[in-house]
Amino acid sequence: MKDYLRLLSYAKPIEKFAIPYIVATLLYILFNTLNLALLAPLLDTLFNSDNASAGAKVAKTLPLEEKSWWDIMARFKEITDYSIANYGKQGALKFVCIVIVISVLFSNIFKYFSNRIMEDLRIHTLLKLRKTVFDNVMSLHIGFFNSQRKGDIIAKVSSDVQVVQFTVTNTLQVIFKEPVTLIVYVILLFTISAKLTFFSLLVIPLSGFIIAKIVKRLRQQATKAHETFAIMLGYLDEALSGVKIIKAFNATEFVKNRFHQENINYSNITRKMVRRQQLASPVSEFLGVMMVAGIVYFGGSLVLSGESTLTSAEFIAYIAIFSQVMRPAKALTDAFSAIHTGLAAGKRVLDLIDTKPELIDKPNAITISSFQNAITFKDVSFAYGERQVLNRVNIEIPKGKTIALVGPSGGGKSTLMDLVPRFTDPQQGNIYIDGINVKDVNTNSLRNQMGFVNQESILFNDTIFNNIAFAKPNATLEEVTAAAKIANAHDFIIEAENGYHTFVGDRGIRLSGGQKQRLCIARAVLGNPPIMLLDEATSALDTESEKLVQDALYKLMENRTSLIIAHRLSTIQNADEIIVLEKGTVIEHGTHHELMKNDGLYRRLIDMQTFEE
Structure with missing residues (x-):
């Protein structure tokens, strides 16, 4: 725990990222929950118009602590009933589909910004941690490099630091987001199950086509990221191999700055690449739900016209599959499994940071400007x-x-x-x-x-x-x-x-x-x-x-x-x-x-x- 908190210190100022992340995540969970919570009363209203005021009646009989939730449902049913009365069931159905699409759109917008903020925190942490490690390595005495394997030093500065920054920030994300999401989804959807292979097959082709377009550009950015990372490792290798010359000509600061600049270039490319990568998930989900909304409208039209035997329960089960209850549970399991690997890498990185140079100038060291005798x-x-x-x-x-x-x-x-x-x-x-x-x-x-x-x-x-x-x-x-x-x-x-x-x-x-x-x-x-x-x-x-x-x-x-x-x-x-x-x-x-x-x-x-x- 001590090592984790110390590694977490490289994320400072963490409040710069934490506050907007919490706001974006809560809004994402709110809209994502509404997608499921509002669907049942909406469909009940559409296909069971005789019970249009059932929600309001139930709300009156509930205890005070439960009344607020059902009051919201009743209010929404009243709006739907009003739409049916004024625009007919076909008009109300359009209203239902529009509400679903808008809700999912906002849910994915906030999901994207939540992931984007967390990625900025990852890059921020990586930049500070790698700079600290490299600066300390270049300040060490010559004897240190005679007793260490260069490849091990390179691994600590590159891959180990990468593992550490991902583990630290991913743990923060999982601890807040996934438990809240899991609890809400489990409460709402615990008893729901259905087979939706047909609907999934409808979603995959369109989503796959759009995601393929995103991934095509992503491959180019990934190639550029690998090339930039190779250049950065080349600078690192040269700095370690030429450390005596660097120190002899007092070029330590020059080399530090050159490496740091390449580090910034690599970080910027990675940020763009990951933003596009993270866009794939919300786009895919949004496209999938748009398909669902279309099927809801099409199937509902068939039900209203008497051409289909579909029930409202089948519609609710269909929507429920997109809740993906197992996703946050799996994320929690993976996070707690990965933290051990991250802390092991973190220990190696911290050991390198804690290595101090044996030769340091005295506080009042004499500066000489010439050689005389x-x-x-x-x-x-x-x-x-x-x-x-x-x-x-x-x-x-x-x-x-x-x-x-x-x-x-x-x-x-x-x-x-x-x-x-x-x-x-x-x-x-x-x-x-x-x-x-x-x-x-x-x-x-x-x-x-x-x-x-x-x-x-x-x-x-x-x-x-x-x-x-x-x-x-x-x-x-x-x-x-x-x-x-x-x-x-x-x-x-x-x-x-x-x-x-x-x-x-x-x-x-x-x-x-x-x-x-x-x-x-x-x-x-x-x-x-x-x-x-x-x-x-x-x-x-x-x-x-x-x-x-x-x-x-x-x-x-x-x-x-x-x-x-x-x-x-x-x-x-x-x-x-x-x-x-x-x-x-x-x-x-x-x-x-x-x-x-x-x-x-x-x-x-x-x-x-x-x-x-």
């Missing part, structure tokens, strides 16, 4: 569980210098680099930028001082221009072009189908590895940061691409402070200092020539790579 590691240690990755590392990265990290796989190079922009924090020791502990620095301002080029070229399914301008959404074409030229990317871009407005495909699938990497370098150049973090930026490239990328990296590192992780050691021989890590410990450091003279691990790595080549 050095980045310093002091006794930094880090471990994944029981596996020690870094052990009391002490490093200084002076401004304007290029520092390279080398060593065997698993030595802690990537972990050490992730500590600089605070993707994660060390368990022991501290990292300082210009003498300020990074834990005391505003994270966004810290990352604004840094540019990133990773081993995996992370691009989004967007244009080349937007991928380069990711770090600077308001960048001009001239700025983007200048960055692309520095990254040796301009030539292949202008040869593309639409130049800078060419779509790169999912994760840049339409580009080669070297082209994708050069776009990533151009993105980093455009941000113009004083610090560059390069993680295996030239690995897995062919020789020609490597030369182009390496040349772009040299341009990128000019007049900047650079921290490089190198797979091919030949690319870092000109570094100001090379730090050799093994099992999380710095075992050597110096220039290339100094380390070659030491005849240590670095020399062995160089010799091994030279031999392999």
Whole structure:
């Protein structure tokens, strides 16, 4: 119950929907009840004119608490008797049919608005809940995504949220509407039964034709809804896959807004689709009752003319079938069965919402606007569980210098680099930028001082221009072009189908590895940061691409402070200092020539790579 009430809180302000829903539903039940309640005295009046005042006489003998209901029946019979006296039975019959059609029309109008209001509440709840879940996911620390299955996160944000919003709002609808409807119908129609196969066969063809027209358009809207939902899931997949780049370039709010906008588009399409879907039921019922009214008029005419043996009881039984007493009972059963599934999905969604980021800024975090001196590691240690990755590392990265990290796989190079922009924090020791502990620095301002080029070229399914301008959404074409030229990317871009407005495909699938990497370098150049973090930026490239990328990296590192992780050691021989890590410990450091003279691990790595080549 606690989880349900918490999920219900996402429907606020619920009174905005509840009040009009209650009014529309009560009016629907009122007119729907009158369709059945008034039919019996109407037909009795028509076919038993000698007892025209029977209802009024009965009303006089009833107790006070029952008099009001029968008084209404008597009044209506009086109106019918007046019609018979002045216009004849044929005229009164027309009056009966018109009253039935009008009553059913209003009943279905209010039914439609009742369902429409409830659907607006569903969409409202879904929009708020999904936005809350996604915003929280994008605010979580990098370590969370290393320990979670991406598919599970996607399921929670998409299908689980969908189940939750339907269950919460459907329960509200069933609890109010169905019991009231069920009680009224059971009281009025409990003792009524009849076989109406003939009448049903008359209703189905016409209703089926009209509903088919509605469903034809509904299929088109459903296809569009699926396409929009797929786009939204694509944004979600890209956001989860590129979360490091998003955080590195402080684009979290941009991604949140882009996803939220697509969420709104999908919600609007769904709203239109469901409105049309819900229109099918009242239209079908209204058409069915129109057929009934026609048959009542036709059959009544036969009775009046003596050409038929139909009785008033048969007419009443015919109308009663449309009450569908079992419908609200079945709806109640289905709702209480489905609520367990909804609450299970709700628990998963709430667990994701309750997950808090491990890295948050202090209340009075310092905002830095430039980089002046050095980045310093002091006794930094880090471990994944029981596996020690870094052990009391002490490093200084002076401004304007290029520092390279080398060593065997698993030595802690990537972990050490992730500590600089605070993707994660060390368990022991501290990292300082210009003498300020990074834990005391505003994270966004810290990352604004840094540019990133990773081993995996992370691009989004967007244009080349937007991928380069990711770090600077308001960048001009001239700025983007200048960055692309520095990254040796301009030539292949202008040869593309639409130049800078060419779509790169999912994760840049339409580009080669070297082209994708050069776009990533151009993105980093455009941000113009004083610090560059390069993680295996030239690995897995062919020789020609490597030369182009390496040349772009040299341009990128000019007049900047650079921290490089190198797979091919030949690319870092000109570094100001090379730090050799093994099992999380710095075992050597110096220039290339100094380390070659030491005849240590670095020399062995160089010799091994030279031999392999």
